[in-house]
Amino acid sequence: MSPPVLDRETAMTIQSSREFAALARTAKVGNDGHRVGPSPVNAVIHYDIGALIFSQGDRAGNIFTVTSGAVRLSHLLADGRRQVLAFCMPGEVFGFAQDGIYSFFAEAIEDCSVVAHSPQEVRAADNLNAALSSLFSAQSHMLVLGRQCAAERLASFLLDMAKRQRGRRCVELSMSRADIADYLGLTVETVSRGLGKLQKDGVILLHSARCIEIREPQVLRDMVE
Amino acid sequence: MSPPVLDRETAMTIQSSREFAALARTAKVGNDGHRVGPSPVNAVIHYDIGALIFSQGDRAGNIFTVTSGAVRLSHLLADGRRQVLAFCMPGEVFGFAQDGIYSFFAEAIEDCSVVAHSPQEVRAADNLNAALSSLFSAQSHMLVLGRQCAAERLASFLLDMAKRQRGRRCVELSMSRADIADYLGLTVETVSRGLGKLQKDGVILLHSARCIEIREPQVLRDMVE
C-alpha cells in the first residue's frame, strides 16, 4: 500500500470524546453497579451500535471488559488510513493506555455491554493476564500482517472468528468488509474477492454478507499452516 | 507477499533448544547472582552473537531483561517465512509465554547480557509494565505492517532506531538487512533499494551498511506523519 492521495471515505475527524466518555461512564450503571468486597468497580455500561467508547488521544480512565456485543479497537493515521488493532468479544479486556492517553479508538460495532474498571482496583495479576492476552494476540497478528498473502489473511481471520463462536454452524460477522479489510491490512475489494474465491472453491458458503458457513475448515487450516 | 515456493535461505530447522537453554540458564551466573531481599533472581547470563536464548515451542521458564547488546524475537512459519516481532535493547523485557510455551525464538544479534527472572519472583506491577510496553510497541508495529508502504516502513524503523540511540551522530544497526526485512514485512532487496533511495535523496548517509547517519530527520518524520 502507498500513501493515499485521497482520504478513505471522508476521513473521520480525530476529535476528543472526553465529554462523551465521561458522560457514558456515569450513565446506565447496571444491576451489578454496587461495589462488592475487594472487586473492581462493576459499572456496567451499555453502548449502542456505532457508539464511541473512547477516542485516540483521550486522557485514559478506566479499562473495560466486554460482557456482550463486540468492540473495535482502531488506530487512525492523519491521512485517514486506519488499522484495526483488534475486535474485542465477551470476556476480553481493552483500554490499557500509554502515558495516560488512549492510543486508539474503541467503538461498539454491535450493541454491547462493558464493565468499566478503575485500573487501581483490579488485582495486578488480572491486569497482567489481560495485558498478556492482548500481547499474544497482537504478536500473532503481526505475523498475519507481515508475512501472509491476502488469501492466508482471510483464512486466519475466518478461523479466528470461528474459534470465538465455537458451537455455531455459521460464523456471524459483527463487522463490515471495511473493518475486516482494515484489520487485515487489505482493501474491501480484496476482501470481497478473496471471500468470493473461497466460496467458488467450496471452502465457505456465504449465506449472507455477514453470515459465513465454513464447509472445509481443514482447507483454511492448511492455508495458514 | 505470497507463500514462497522455496524457503528463504534454507529455512532454519525448528528444533527445541530446551537442553541448550537449560544449560545457559545455569551457566555464567554473574556478579549479581546472589539473591537480594525480595528482588528477582538476578542471574546475569551472557550470550555470544548468534546464540539462541530460547526456541519457539520451548517450555517457558524465565523472563529476561536485556542489560547490554540486542536480542531478536522472531516467529517462524513452517515454510520458512519469518516475522521478526521485536528487537530488544537494554532495559527491555522479553520471554512472556502463552500456556507455558514460548511462541517465538529469542536470539542474540550482538554479544549481550540478560538478567533472567523467575516470573514468580518479580513484582506483578513490574511484569505488568513490561507486558504493557511490549503490547504498545506491538500495536504500533501493527500499524506499520498493516498500513504503511515500503518507504514509510523504513522511515519508521530508522526513527525508532535513532530514538533508542539518542545522542549518537549515527545510527548503529545491530541487525542485518534480512532482519530488517523480516521485521518490516519486506524483502532484503526492497530494504536495500529503499535505503539507497533515501541516500540518493540526501535524507540519510550510509557510512557503512550498518552505520547510518540521518541527515534530514524531519523528512522521515513527515513520511510517517
Next chain:
DNA sequence: CGGACAATTGATTATGCTCAATACTGGTGG
C-alpha cells in the same frame, strides 16, 4: 589472499490497489 556471506543492483512478474460501475440490503416513508 580467498572464500563465504551480506548487500546491492537490474529485469521481469504478480499480487493487490485504484478507479469505476453495478448489485444488493435494510430501513423509511408514501
Next chain:
DNA sequence: CCACCAGTATTGAGCATAATCAATTGTCCG
C-alpha cells in the same frame, strides 16, 4: 405493501508497488 434511498458489497479493468529471479559487488574473517 412497495418504492426509494443510502450505505454496503461485489465485480471488472488497468496499474503500481514490491516480490521474484538473477547477477554482481562489497566486506569480514580465517
